[in-house]
Amino acid sequence: xSRFKVTKAVIPVAGLGTRFLPATKAMPKEMLPLIDxxxxxxxxxxxxxxxxxDVLMVxxxxxxxxxxxFDRVAELEANxxxxxxxxxxxxxxxxxxxxxxxxxRQGDPMGLGHAVLRAKAHIADHSFALLLGxxxxxxRDVLLTKMLEVxxxxxxxxxxxxxxxxxxxxLYGCAVIEGEIEDGVxxxxxxxxxxxxxxxxxxxxxxxxxxxxxxxxxxxEETEPGRGGEIQLTDALMQAAQNPERAxxxxxxxxKGRRYDTGDKLDFIKATLRLGVDRDDIGSELRxxxxxxxxxx
Numbered sequence: 001x002s003r004f005k006v007t008k009a010v011i012p013v014a015g016l017g018t019r020f021l022p023a024t025k026a027m028p029k030e031m032l033p034l035i036d037x038x039x040x041x042x043x044x045x046x047x048x049x050x051x052x053x054d055v056l057m058v059x060x061x062x063x064x065x066x067x068x069x070f071d072r073v074a075e076l077e078a079n080x081x082x083x084x085x086x087x088x089x090x091x092x093x094x095x096x097x098x099x100x101x102x103x104x105r106q107g108d109p110m111g112l113g114h115a116v117l118r119a120k121a122h123i124a125d126h127s128f129a130l131l132l133g134x135x136x137x138x139x140r141d142v143l144l145t146k147m148l149e150v151x152x153x154x155x156x157x158x159x160x161x162x163x164x165x166x167x168x169x170x171l172y173g174c175a176v177i178e179g180e181i182e183d184g185v186x187x188x189x190x191x192x193x194x195x196x197x198x199x200x201x202x203x204x205x206x207x208x209x210x211x212x213x214x215x216x217x218x219x220x221e222e223t224e225p226g227r228g229g230e231i232q233l234t235d236a237l238m239q240a241a242q243n244p245e246r247a248x249x250x251x252x253x254x255x256k257g258r259r260y261d262t263g264d265k266l267d268f269i270k271a272t273l274r275l276g277v278d279r280d281d282i283g284s285e286l287r288x289x290x291x292x293x294x295x296x297x
Contacts, residue, residue, distance in 0.1 A: 004155045006148050006211060007054055008122070009047040009129045012115035013040065014060030014106040019263060030133045031065050032262070034272055035279065039262045040066060041095055042136045048099050050144040052129055055099045056122045058106050058115045070101050111230025113220050120217045127151060132208025134263035136271060141257025144209055150185060150251060151211040157240055159188060160209035161252040162259060170197050172205035173234045175252055188241050188250040193227050193234045204252065206234070207259060215247035216240065 017029025024032070030040035047055055059066060073092065080089040102122060106115050116130060129144065137143050147158045161175055176190030192201065210233075219236040226232040240247040260271030276286045 004127050004152045004213075006127050006129055006151065007052060008126070009052040009055045009131055010058065010116065010119040010123070011040070011043055011047070011055060011131050011133055012058040012106070012112060013063060013066060013133045014058055014109060014115055015133075015263075016060075016109075017263075019265065020268075026062070028063050028065055029263070030063075031069065032268070034136065034260075034262065034268075035276055035282075036091075037095075038069060039136060040069070040133055041098070042139075043131050043133055044070075044098055044101070046137055046139065046144055047129065047131055049139065050129070050148060053099050054102075056102045056104060056119050058118050059103050060106050060109065067103060070095055070098065072096055109230075110225070111228070111232055113223055113231035113233040113236055116212075116233055117217060117220045117231070120214075123214060123217075125214050127211060127213050130210040130212055134261060135208030136260040136262055137209070137255075138258035138260070138275075141255070143253065143255045143257060144211075146184075147209060147211045147253050150253060154251065155213070156244075156248045157213055157216065157237065157250045158211040159191075159237065159250060159252050160207045161186070161204040161254045162207045162256075163203055163254070164205045166200065166203045167197055169200040169203055169205060170194055172207075174200050174202060175204045175206060176201045177204060177252065184254045184256075186252045186254060188237075188252045190241060191234045191238045191250075193232055204254065207255065209255075213240075213248045219247055 013028065013030050015029065017024035020029050020032065031038040034042060044055055057066060077089060077092060080092065104118050104122065106118050143160055147160060151158045164172065171194065174192045174195050175188050178187040178189050180186050216236055219239050220231065223231050223236050226235050237250055241250040261267040262271060277283050
């Protein structure tokens, strides 16, 4: 198998979810529901749909609910089966049978780069996909599959990018690009973590999908804490972009589809509505209600 053939996904889920307090006081933010599935299930499903059945979650304290969600619940399954509720039973079993899911604790909350480092023993010397648990990509819009194809063809690290309003670029990591290589794929020569709007080199923001070579682990081990006193993945990728002979260069896939930032309260509500209006079971009634509600405000 080619060393650039990706079979494993890493999903960091150790964050505290402070923006959703008090809802996240006792429940992981990744377990907040979008309609009737927790956010984390959408992310795992995206990995599986791209052909990645081996998933490692990098967890922290109070994240037991994540493990429970993807585990068997024998009493609930037996109760649904006894009632003949096959539809709900199938939905419960879907998360259990979704993927081969493993867990490792991050320990000290030292940033995304540190969380990625915790995956080193599991990943070994093969490339891997990194999916951030806050970002949900609409399943109708292809992103990760294309990123995997670009990585396998080139052997370079691949980062997902999205155009944002220039006034919002300070909220993101920002890419310095050299030009378009092919449709929607650009060469990244630099990365800046949350630049001032007036100093940003572009309006291309890094969003939560990466396909990375294992050499990134070595760079991360040498990376000093940066912004916020944390080990920044952006800093390690900058090293790769500037030293391609060491870890491969960095390419960007510009995503023009639907992305939902479930770490933001307003975007979380928007995501719920956008996904809801397209549901077969509630979409028609929800659209009708939204039309009535819009006339009231």
